[in-house]
Amino acid sequence: PVASQSKAEKDYDAAMEKYKAAEEDLKKAEAAQRKYDEDQKKTEEKAKETEEASKRQQAANLKYQLKLREYLKYIQEKNKEKIAKAEKEMNEAKQEEDKEKANLNKVLAKVIPSDRELEKTRQEAEKAKKNIPELKKKVEEAKQKVDAAKQKVDAEHAKEVAPQAKIAELENQVHRLEQDLKDINESDSEDYVKEGLRAPLQSELDTKKAKLLKLEELSGKIEELDAEIAELEVQLKDAEGNNNVEAYFKEGLERTTAEKKAELEKAEADLKKAVDEPEAPAPAPAPKPAPAPKPAPAPKPAPAPKPAPAPKPAPAPKPAPAPAPAPAPKPEKPAEKPAPAPKPETPK
DSSP states (O other): OOOOOOHHHHHHHHHHHHHHHHHHHHHHHHHHHHHHHHHHHHHHHHHHHHHHHHHHHHHHHHHHHHHHHHHHHHHHHTOHHHHHHHHHHHHHHHHHHHHHHHHHHHHHTOOOOOHHHHHHHHHHHHHHHHHHHHHHHHHHHHHHHHHHHHHHHHHHHHHHHHHHHHHHHHHHHHHHHHHHHHHHHTSOSOHHHHHHHHHHHHHHHHHHHHHHHHHHHHHHHHHHHHHHHHHHHHHHHHHHTOTTSOHHHHHHHHHHHHHHHHHHHHHHHHHHHHHHSOOOOOOOOOOOOOOOOOOOOOOOOOOOOOOOOOOOOOOOOOOOOOOOOOOOOOOOOOOOOOOOOOOOOOOO
């Protein structure tokens, strides 16, 4: 889908239309003047050719008339020898006269404007001649406006291309940094040397990747919004041409389109800002301090004399054994069980 025109593009189209209109007016004026010049030239040329052809035809006719009289004279005199010669010359003069007469008719048949048409063309040419300087001025002014509008469009297009150019530049830089890191990792240098070389490159790579990701996200968002706006404008145009569509639906489309356009403007501003903002330089790694020189070992002190062993304390007297507890009294003898009751006698 094609995104809607920007203000700069619309201004350029309007300026170009005015320029074309001014140029067309100038061309018409110049054409009117040219037409009168051409018609006047044709009229003058025909008049001149007619005059010349007429003179030749008249001369040929006069010659023929003379030869005819001569021929008739010799007939009356019955001079056979001169009659034949006079007849031949008369016929040749007649052919010449017919030729010039045909040529005159051809010249007279040429179409040229009538006096009335020529006068009308002359008046238009006079009017055009007066207007041409002003029309040329308008054309020049319109051309200047077209050039100014074109510069704005070119600048706008350059801004549109700038993000893509920056993205391509960052992609190349990221690829180069990744390759440099790979070369460092695969080198035979010591680990501490690799780490010293790798740290600033990794920091720069992280910075480039972060900016690249941000630009790609904003650029993708703008493309999506462009497509959505184009689709909404098509729907709105269809709705405006359809009397069966409710007004609230059209209003909803207009509102949504306006919101999307505002969102697009913000995204474009964010993208421009993201492109222009400087990249934060990767922090330089702090230099590793040189190892401090090891101090010379201090002389070992002489061993201290061992202290005399402390006298062992006398053993504490053993406590007298506690008297054994008296035995618990035996339980009393249980009471005697009562004698069983006598069984009742069974009747015999």
